Amino acid sequence: MADMNEVLERQMREFRERMRRQAVGRWAQAELDMQIVTAVAMLDEENQSRRGSREGRGPNVDRHRHSRGIVCGVPSSGRSSPRERKRKSPASMKAVVITTPGGPEVLQLQEVEDPELKDNEVLIKVEATALNRADIFQRKGMYRPLSGSSPYLGLECSGTIEAVGKQVSRWQVGDKVCALLSGGGYAEKVAVPAGQVLLAPPGVSLQDAASFPEVSCTVWSTVFMMNRLSAGETFLVHGGSSGIGTFAIQIAKYLGAKVFVTAGSKEKLAFCKNLGADVCINYKTEDFVARVKEETEGKGVDVILDIIGPEYFRRNLNLDSLSFDGRLFLIGTMGGAVTEIDRRVVLSKRLTIQAVDLRYRSPENKAAIVREVENNVWPAIVAGKVKPVVYKYFPLSEAAEAHRLMESSQHIGKILLLP
Numbered sequence: 072m073a074d075m076n077e078v079l080e081r082q083m084r085e086f087r088e089r090m091r092r093q094a095v096g097r098w099a100q101a102e103l104d105m106q107i108v109t110a111v112a113m114l115d116e117e118n119q120s121r122r123g124s125r126e127g128r129g130p131n132v133d134r135h136r137h138s139r140g141i142v143c144g145v146p147s148s149g150r151s152s153p154r155e156r157k158r159k160s161p162a163s164m165k166a167v168v169i170t171t172p173g174g175p176e177v178l179q180l181q182e183v184e185d186p187e188l189k190d191n192e193v194l195i196k197v198e199a200t201a202l203n204r205a206d207i208f209q210r211k212g213m214y215r216p217l218s219g220s221s222p223y224l225g226l227e228c229s230g231t232i233e234a235v236g237k238q239v240s241r242w243q244v245g246d247k248v249c250a251l252l253s254g255g256g257y258a259e260k261v262a263v264p265a266g267q268v269l270l271a272p273p274g275v276s277l278q279d280a281a282s283f284p285e286v287s288c289t290v291w292s293t294v295f296m297m298n299r300l301s302a303g304e305t306f307l308v309h310g311g312s313s314g315i316g317t318f319a320i321q322i323a324k325y326l327g328a329k330v331f332v333t334a335g336s337k338e339k340l341a342f343c344k345n346l347g348a349d350v351c352i353n354y355k356t357e358d359f360v361a362r363v364k365e366e367t368e369g370k371g372v373d374v375i376l377d378i379i380g381p382e383y384f385r386r387n388l389n390l391d392s393l394s395f396d397g398r399l400f401l402i403g404t405m406g407g408a409v410t411e412i413d414r415r416v417v418l419s420k421r422l423t424i425q426a427v428d429l430r431y432r433s434p435e436n437k438a439a440i441v442r443e444v445e446n447n448v449w450p451a452i453v454a455g456k457v458k459p460v461v462y463k464y465f466p467l468s469e470a471a472e473a474h475r476l477m478e479s480s481q482h483i484g485k486i487l488l489l490p
C-alpha cells in the first residue's frame with residue numbers, strides 16, 4: 072500500500088510540474104508575442120515618422136487587430152484604399168448622442184464618424200427625422216437598439232440619396248426619398264438597406280415626408296395586413312392625437328372604416344374629428360367602454376389599435392368593447408407591460424389578440440411592409456387624402472427640447488428634427 076501511495080504521489084508531483092511548465096510556457100510565449108508586437112510597432116512608427124518627415128507628411132501606420140487580440144501597427148503601402156481612408160478619416164458628420172441613459176439633457180449633438188455603407192444599402196443625407204415614443208424609452212436605456220444597427224436614435228428620415236451600395240439597382244444618387252430605419256436618423260447622414268427606402272411622396276415637402284415611414288408601416292402592417300380592417304367595419308384607435316393615431320384615423324377613413332378615437336383633451340379630440348374621426352371620446356372625462364357600447368348599439372367595435380397596454384387591456388377585451396370575432400392589436404406599453412387575461416371572454420367572443428414590434432422585424436420583413444405601404448398608402452397621400460400632421464420642427468441641436476415636448480404629451484401628430 073505504501074508503494075502504491077508513493078507511486079500516486081510521484082505521479083501527482085510530475086503532473087503538477089508538467090502543468091506549471093506549460094503555464095509558464097504559455098505565459099512566456101504571450102509575453103514574447105507582446106514584446107515582439109510592441110517592438111515592431113515602435114520600429115514602424117519610428118520608420119514612418121522618419122519617412123514622413125523626409126517626405127513632408129506624418130506617420131502612416133495602419134492600425135489593425137493582431138490575431139491574439141492585441142492592437143498593433145503595421146506599415147501600410149502608403150496608398151490606402153477608399154475603405155481604409157474611410158476608416159482613418161476623422162469625425163465627419165454630426166449626430167445626437169445619448170451620453171448616458173437618462174433625461175432629455177443627456178442628448179448631445181456631437182461630431183461622429185460617417186456611417187459605413189454596405190453593398191445592399193444607400194446613404195441618405197438627412198433632410199428631417201421624426202421623434203417616436205420608442206426614442207424616449209431608448210434614451211432612458213429601456214429599449215435596446217438591434218445588434219448591428221446604428222447606436223443613434225431615429226427610426227425614420229427623409230432626405231437625398233448621396234451614395235448607393237454595389238448591389239443596389241433601384242435607387243440613384245440624388246433621389247429624394249424617405250426611409251424606415253433601425254436607428255440613426257438623428258444625424259446628418261444615415262445608411263439604410265435599400266428595401267426600406269420609399270420615394271418621397273409627390274405633393275409633400277421633403278421635410279414632412281419624414282413623418283410617414285414609421286406610422287404608415289406600423290399601422291398598415293398591423294391594422295390592414297394582419298388584422299384586415301375593411302370598409303364598413305368599426306375601428307377604435309386609442310391615443311387618436313399621437314403620431315400613430317393621426318395617421319391611423321386618416322388611412323382608415325380613406326379605406327371606408329368607421330373610426331372611434333380616445334384622447335385626453337377637447338382640443339385633441341377636435342383635431343381628430345377634423346381628420347375624419349366619427350366618434351371622439353375624452354378618456355379623462357368619459358368611460359370609453361360605455362361610450363363604445365352606446366355608439367355600436369351594444370355590439371362593440373371590430374378592431375382596436377391599443378398603444379396603452381395593461382391599463383386598457385381588460386377594458387378592450389370587455390364584452391362591451393370588442394364585437395364577436397373582434398381583433399385587438401397591441402403595439403405599445405405606455406401604460407405598463409404586465410396584465411391578466413380572462414380566457415372566457417376571449418373564447419366566448421372568438422377574439423384575436425395580436426402584438427408586434429416593427430423595429431425587431433428582419434430587414435426582409437421590413438422591406439415587404441415598405442413595398443405594401445408604397446402600393447397601398449402612397450396613393451392616398453398623393454391624392455391628398457392622408458396628410459402629414461407635424462406639430463413642431465426643431466433643429467437637430469435641440470433634440471433634448473423636442474424630447475421634453477413629446478414627454479409632456481402636449482403635441483398632436485409628429486415632431487420633426489432638422490439637421
Ligand SMILES: NC(=O)c1ccc[n+]([C@@H]2O[C@H](COP(=O)([O-])OP(=O)(O)OC[C@H]3O[C@@H](n4cnc5c(N)ncnc54)[C@H](OP(=O)(O)O)[C@@H]3O)[C@@H](O)[C@H]2O)c1
Pocket residue numbers: 202203204205285289309310311312313314315316333334335336339354378379401402403404405406427428429430477480481482484485
Ligand atoms: N409596436 C410598434 O411597432 C410601434 C411602432 C410605433 C409606435 N408604437 C407605439 O405607439 C405608441 C404611440 O407612439 P407615438 O410615437 O405615436 O406617440 P406620441 O405621438 O407621443 O403619442 C402618444 C399619445 O398617447 C396619448 N395617451 C397617453 N395616455 C393615454 C391614454 N391613457 N389613453 C389615450 N391616449 C393616451 C397622449 O395624448 P393624450 O393623453 O393627451 O390624449 C400622447 O400624446 C407608443 O406606445 C409607441 O411605443 C409602436
